[in-house]
Amino acid sequence: xARFATLTCPLTAWDGPAKGCEDGVLDHARAxxxxxxxxxxxxxxxxxxxxxxxxxxxxxxQDAMLKLARHYAAxxxxxxxxxxxxxxxxxxxxxxxxxxxxRRLMAWIPxxxxxxxxxxxxxxxxxxxxxxxxxxxxMQAQAIEQLEESLRALPTRQxxxxxxxxxxxxxxxxxxxxxxxxQGSVKTHYSRAVHSLRAQLGEVW
Amino acid sequence: xxxxxxxxRALYEDSVEAVxxxxxxxxxxxxHAALEVAARRRGTRLLGMRRSAALAGVAATAVxxxxxxxxxxxxxxxxxxxxGGANFADLDIxxxxxxxxxxxxxxxxEDADFYAWAVATADQSGSGHPG
Numbered sequence: 001x002a003r004f005a006t007l008t009c010p011l012t013a014w015d016g017p018a019k020g021c022e023d024g025v026l027d028h029a030r031a032x033x034x035x036x037x038x039x040x041x042x043x044x045x046x047x048x049x050x051x052x053x054x055x056x057x058x059x060x061x062q063d064a065m066l067k068l069a070r071h072y073a074a075x076x077x078x079x080x081x082x083x084x085x086x087x088x089x090x091x092x093x094x095x096x097x098x099x100x101x102x103r104r105l106m107a108w109i110p111x112x113x114x115x116x117x118x119x120x121x122x123x124x125x126x127x128x129x130x131x132x133x134x135x136x137x138x139m140q141a142q143a144i145e146q147l148e149e150s151l152r153a154l155p156t157r158q159x160x161x162x163x164x165x166x167x168x169x170x171x172x173x174x175x176x177x178x179x180x181x182x183q184g185s186v187k188t189h190y191s192r193a194v195h196s197l198r199a200q201l202g203e204v205w
Numbered sequence: 206x207x208x209x210x211x212x213x214r215a216l217y218e219d220s221v222e223a224v225x226x227x228x229x230x231x232x233x234x235x236x237h238a239a240l241e242v243a244a245r246r247r248g249t250r251l252l253g254m255r256r257s258a259a260l261a262g263v264a265a266t267a268v269x270x271x272x273x274x275x276x277x278x279x280x281x282x283x284x285x286x287x288x289g290g291a292n293f294a295d296l297d298i299x300x301x302x303x304x305x306x307x308x309x310x311x312x313x314x315e316d317a318d319f320y321a322w323a324v325a326t327a328d329q330s331g332s333g334h335p336g
Contacts, residue, residue, distance in 0.1 A: 032240060045220055066242055069246070070243070143216055
């Protein structure tokens, strides 16, 4: 069995120990675990900003993790980040499309209008807990809320470019791969996004 | 980086750190599910490679056997008889003359008279004996 195991590692000698190969597989699994652990909260926040719904955002992140693990886990670790964000952006767009379709369908159904996403948010639950540094945290919460509102107001591609480039720290090439467009397009979208955000937030900030 | 970019990034980082424990727990579960999928996928691929290697070995053996079967028809004489070149070489060795040794055929030619006499004598003495 050990001889077959070496077949997965082309660089390992035929009679060499398969342990090195197993170690490589374990290292790869650990690297994937670390990558997902590092990125999961950021991905959730990105999805929350785009979707405004925590459950939908969690579903989108979980789908992105599963797809990455299923289809791209064997790729070099350096490729995971742009791939993951591309999968996530596609998932977010799918959720948004489904919502649009659902809203159109609901518009045709007679009767009292209901929120298709479920119950109205509980204002008590939604309220920010002031805590010990209440005033400062409240201001911070308001600032992030303003930022999220401004980001949601941006066209999709501009929002993606700004979030990936600035908030997630991807370089232009990685952002282009994640968005599936040219680097020139990334620069254009990003520049317009910054301009729009400055126009919206400049007075408040 | 402009003020707007720096501040928005700092706010975003704070909000990432502020993700509550319930959500972190669900993210961890999602991550473990993804890692399980990756492990299963790796196992399936490894098994597939082993099966492919075994099938390739069997196929190579079958091809080799078929090639030998076709190239070596049934009822053919052994290679030593079929190989005429080897037989002629053997004859050459037997028929070749060597200065240091006496050829048995030459010996037979030189003593032909002696052998003819010996045969005749033997016939006469045989016929002379009673019974």
